[in-house]
Amino acid sequence: MAAKVSYVVGSNVWVQDPEEAWIDGEIVEVNGKDIKINSTSGKMVVAKPSNIYPMDPEFPPSGVEDMTRLAYLHEPGVLHNLKCRYDIDEIYTYTGSILIAVNPFQRIPHLYASDMMQRYKGMALGELSPHPFAIADSAYRMMINEGASQSILVSGESGAGKTESTKLLMQYLAYMGGRSGSEGRSVEQQVLQSNPVLEAFGNAKTVRNNNSSRFGKFVELQFDQRGRISGAAIRSYLLEKSRVCQVSDPERNYHCFYMLCAAPKEVVDSYKLGNPRSFHYLNQSNFYELEGLDETKEYLETRRAMGVVGINSNEQDAIFRVVAAILHLGNIEFTKGDEVDSSQPKDDQSRFHLKTAAELLMCDVKSLEDSFCKRVIATRGEAITKCLDPNSAALSRDALAKIVYSKLFDWIVNKINESIGQDPDSKNLIGVLDIYGFESFKTNSFEQFCINLTNEKLQQHFNQHVFKMEQEEYTKEEIDWSYIEFVDNQDILDLVEKVIEA
Numbered sequence: 001m002a003a004k005v006s007y008v009v010g011s012n013v014w015v016q017d018p019e020e021a022w023i024d025g026e027i028v029e030v031n032g033k034d035i036k037i038n039s040t041s042g043k044m045v046v047a048k049p050s051n052i053y054p055m056d057p058e059f060p061p062s063g064v065e066d067m068t069r070l071a072y073l074h075e076p077g078v079l080h081n082l083k084c085r086y087d088i089d090e091i092y093t094y095t096g097s098i099l100i101a102v103n104p105f106q107r108i109p110h111l112y113a114s115d116m117m118q119r120y121k122g123m124a125l126g127e128l129s130p131h132p133f134a135i136a137d138s139a140y141r142m143m144i145n146e147g148a149s150q151s152i153l154v155s156g157e158s159g160a161g162k163t164e165s166t167k168l169l170m171q172y173l174a175y176m177g178g179r180s181g182s183e184g185r186s187v188e189q190q191v192l193q194s195n196p197v198l199e200a201f202g203n204a205k206t207v208r209n210n211n212s213s214r215f216g217k218f219v220e221l222q223f224d225q226r227g228r229i230s231g232a233a234i235r236s237y238l239l240e241k242s243r244v245c246q247v248s249d250p251e252r253n254y255h256c257f258y259m260l261c262a263a264p265k266e267v268v269d270s271y272k273l274g275n276p277r278s279f280h281y282l283n284q285s286n287f288y289e290l291e292g293l294d295e296t297k298e299y300l301e302t303r304r305a306m307g308v309v310g311i312n313s314n315e316q317d318a319i320f321r322v323v324a325a326i327l328h329l330g331n332i333e334f335t336k337g338d339e340v341d342s343s344q345p346k347d348d349q350s351r352f353h354l355k356t357a358a359e360l361l362m363c364d365v366k367s368l369e370d371s372f373c374k375r376v377i378a379t380r381g382e383a384i385t386k387c388l389d390p391n392s393a394a395l396s397r398d399a400l401a402k403i404v405y406s407k408l409f410d411w412i413v414n415k416i417n418e419s420i421g422q423d424p425d426s427k428n429l430i431g432v433l434d435i436y437g438f439e440s441f442k443t444n445s446f447e448q449f450c451i452n453l454t455n456e457k458l459q460q461h462f463n464q465h466v467f468k469m470e471q472e473e474y475t476k477e478e479i480d481w482s483y484i485e486f487v488d489n490q491d492i493l494d495l496v497e498k499v500i501e502a
């Protein structure tokens, strides 16, 4: 809770530097509303009281595990605590029952040692160091003890580490709810192996993250009377379709395209593929390889994981046939046709890609060409066919590639769900929500707008539960407390949602 402070000469404080960073120092002079601070780096700063925050003189050098124990809960205090812990490889910190994870961008082996799940089993939150396993354990125990379904919300901006945290949560829940000694395709193994499959088709390299999820995911684990996983359902939201045909430096298209181009030679030959640099949907950006990633191995691993989640070999071939077809579609270029404002494939190369795409999609080549170069307008009683110019034909081609890819993704999610199976008699559920993180680029598309709006909605849900409802409860119970300031984004939501409603 925030404590009342007075600014006196000699006390240590945080002050916001004009460059937006927080610096610490000692108050050396108080002149009305101007406070002079000598920072530890030797810089003299004059600031107003509203920009100055008190520092806890008893703050331990390695920080505190739970930030509710901070003498002053303010932005510089929170950031300083997270930094102190991060410096000693402690990337997890609690704020009450909320776990904050700071992305280390490197493996920290001691955090995920083989005995770690065993250690967290049945331990109350806070007894051991903060960890996603503790959060998952707490949700699991609450479900068992109170007989109530639980949900875990994973939130943060793009690249913050949500997907990695989600995987750890699911790993722990699979450990707790798994059947010991079960082999083959158990529900929990299928749930865990759904991750590499969905990442292959729904993740891509972005400016912020080499493995950015370009879809939202809600995993619902179903448990029986005895607390064992009896079924699961994966729901996906809003796959970013535009990426299929449009990639800008230094990003990449979805991983599956690159891994297929690096598949064993007989596979690549059978789909008439080759170097990713020769495909329009991949070569709009100069990024092809990801550091430390062997695409051939990824291809084989993805196929293995597909097998575990119940996608058989024929279905796997069909999936990759569609992926290959999309690459060929992207290489069909159009030129002016014989009639006014009409179009046709540009040359033999384009005709080759058109024919290959038709073969792979198992459709008639002429019908495929017509679907790009012509538009059928249905009027009452008759259908009028209109020719399209080369630009419009290319747009139709891209539209087809996007819709086919998004249907393929939905099909994969459905197939995984069918294969894992639902338990209609399940007693309780634990849901884990992992959505794409907040993004802000120089130019933001409509998809970024939707992603960010979703994040604002989640932030409001968080505000509701963590601040508004808690504080209302304190007021109702007449508990002596001091109000915690927080940025309420309800206005932003009202603005956007009311406009959408209108």
Ligand SMILES: Nc1ncnc2c1ncn2[C@@H]1O[C@H](COP(=O)(O)OP(=O)(O)OP(=O)(O)O)[C@@H](O)[C@H]1O
Binding pocket: 103, 104, 105, 106, 107, 108, 156, 157, 158, 159, 160, 161, 162, 163, 164, 165, 209, 210, 211, 212, 213, 214, 435, 436, 437, 438
């Ligand atoms: N706990 C961790 N330990 C080691 N590396 C991590 C950890 N968390 C994240 N990373 C690294 O950071 C990268 C980005 O993390 P992640 O994909 O989980 O971010 P995200 O928040 O899900 O991003 P997006 O919203 O873009 O999908 C990971 O690919 C991994 O390299």
